[in-house]
Amino acid sequence: DAGVTQSPTHLIKTRGQQVTLRCSPKSGHDTVSWYQQALGQGPQFIFQYYEEEERQRGNFPDRFSGHQFPNYSSELNVNALLLGDSALYLCASSMGHKQPQHFGDGTRLSIL
């Protein structure tokens, strides 16, 4: 039973570029959340997708956008990258609204 899978594992971009990160939820899970974890900090909630719609959003600018596909997989897009966007981006999935969230191992994004 595969857990939450994220790709790529590492990514290097330069300021001003755009990036797309991908997440496949755990089998049977239909809700996907994205978090940003800066070095030495706790994860910060970006947004959550359920039934292909953004259901909740954290305090992140519009440069951060996402999408959920009919197979429940999800993408996180970040435009106009800033140095401060360097972080570990974590995807978490859950089954509906009453089950706990399970995290993938993240994508390490470095901005030069």
Added chain:
Amino acid sequence: QQQVKQSPQSLIVQKGGISIINCAYENTAFDYFPWYQQFPGKGPALLIAIRPDVSEKKEGRFTISFNKSAKQFSLHIMDSQPGDSATYFCAAATGTASKLTFGTGTRLQVTL
């Protein structure tokens, strides 16, 4: 505004000892309090969680104590082992699968 405060920032415990990590929250709407364990290069893994209708929950060597009136909860790791060396995050949410608000993390080192 940080809504979940976690202490200590780091902790060194001898093998066989008890590790104690504390968290305090501000938002009284929180009704789900999980603890996550994170190893370097990995995503957070759910350890144990509690709801405010109980004051204590135990799973193996891990126990959560919850004080609703003080808005505090803590993780106790009994008989700590070197394999427990990791970063621990407390979190809080309104609803099990809702956005998680994380503490800043505690880096635990268990020495021989």
